[in-house]
Amino acid sequence: MLNVSEIPVYKIRGTALLRLSNPYAAVIYGQVAEASINPPEAISSALNRLAWISKFGPPHVIISTDYSVEKVELERPWFLMTAWRLEIDGSVTSVEGARSVLEHRMYMKNPLSKVSLVVPKPHRTISVFATVKNATGLVSEVLSHLGLLYARVVLGDYGGRHFVIDVDPVPRLENKEEALAVAELL
Numbered sequence: 001m002l003n004v005s006e007i008p009v010y011k012i013r014g015t016a017l018l019r020l021s022n023p024y025a026a027v028i029y030g031q032v033a034e035a036s037i038n039p040p041e042a043i044s045s046a047l048n049r050l051a052w053i054s055k056f057g058p059p060h061v062i063i064s065t066d067y068s069v070e071k072v073e074l075e076r077p078w079f080l081m082t083a084w085r086l087e088i089d090g091s092v093t094s095v096e097g098a099r100s101v102l103e104h105r106m107y108m109k110n111p112l113s114k115v116s117l118v119v120p121k122p123h124r125t126i127s128v129f130a131t132v133k134n135a136t137g138l139v140s141e142v143l144s145h146l147g148l149l150y151a152r153v154v155l156g157d158y159g160g161r162h163f164v165i166d167v168d169p170v171p172r173l174e175n176k177e178e179a180l181a182v183a184e185l186l
Contacts, residue, residue, distance in 0.1 A: 015186060018170055023047055023085065026170045037185050038169050042147035046169035047085045049117060056142050058156060058163040060119045066102040069118070070095055077121040079156075079165065084112040089166070091121050122156030122165060129171060131181045138162060149185050 009032060016033035018026040023043060030040030045051040053060055061072050062083065072078070072095075080101050081089040088105070092098045098118070105113040130139045131150040139153045142164055152171035155162045173179045 017182065017186070018043075019173070020170060021172070023168070023170045037182070038148050038150065043169040045146045046148060046151065046167040049081060049083055049085060049167075052142060052146060052164065052167065053117065055145065056138065056164040058119045058122070058158060058165065060117045062115060062117055063102070064115045066099040066106065069098045069102055072098075072118050074118060075120050079119050079121040081117045081119065081165070082113055083115040083117055085166070085168075086110065086112055088113065119156075119165065120158065122158055122163075124157045125165065126155045126157065126162070128153050128155065129174070129178050129181070131185060133184060134181060138164065142167060150182055 009029065012029065012033035015035040015037060016030060017037050018030055020026045020029065024047070027040045027043050027047075030036040030038070030043060049057070050062075059074060061074060063069055063072065077091055077093040078098060079089065079091050080098060082105070090101060092101060102116060105116065128139050129152050130143060132140070132143055135143050138155065142153055143149070143151060146167065146169070148167075148169055152168040153164060154166035156165040173182060
């Protein structure tokens with residue numbers, strides 16, 4: 001166990017289980033580990049939603065300005081996601097609402113907030129914690145495609161059809177069962 005907030009890190013010996021709330025920091029620390037349960041390249045691919053949304057996600061369009069949202073031809077309400085996973089996604093019901101959100105993102109100092117994905121808002125969402133040992137169906141395909149050994153995958157239900165709308169490659173382990181499932185990967 002290594003608390004990276006208390007000491008400088010030069011190298012991480014052995015296999016790392018990256019339990020950081022910042023997935024971008026997990027990519028960095030994964031680079032200095034001899035091995036990582038979820039490899040840094042896989043974490044990075046999961047964070048870049050364009051690496052998986054075309055294959056596993058709902059219909060979507062990419063926009064980068066509040067003006068381009070007026071031309072989006074997807075059914076509303078919409079779910080606005082950043083192209084890079086930043087946990088600032090949200091639903092909007094109108095073009096004006098979308099413009100407001102996008103304008104706010106344009107003024108954020110984080111350059112990763114500048115490109116957004118617009119998808120139809122799902123009827124409901126289903127959060128699935130999975131490992132390569134217990135995943136099935138669409139969740140198993142996403143893990144395999146990204147090279148992840150475990151993740152929390154959020155599926156959107158679109159009238160009985162399910163699409164991936166989020167992949168958390170370094171999820172918080174919320175219960176004993178999840179911790180045991182990850183321990184089996186070591």
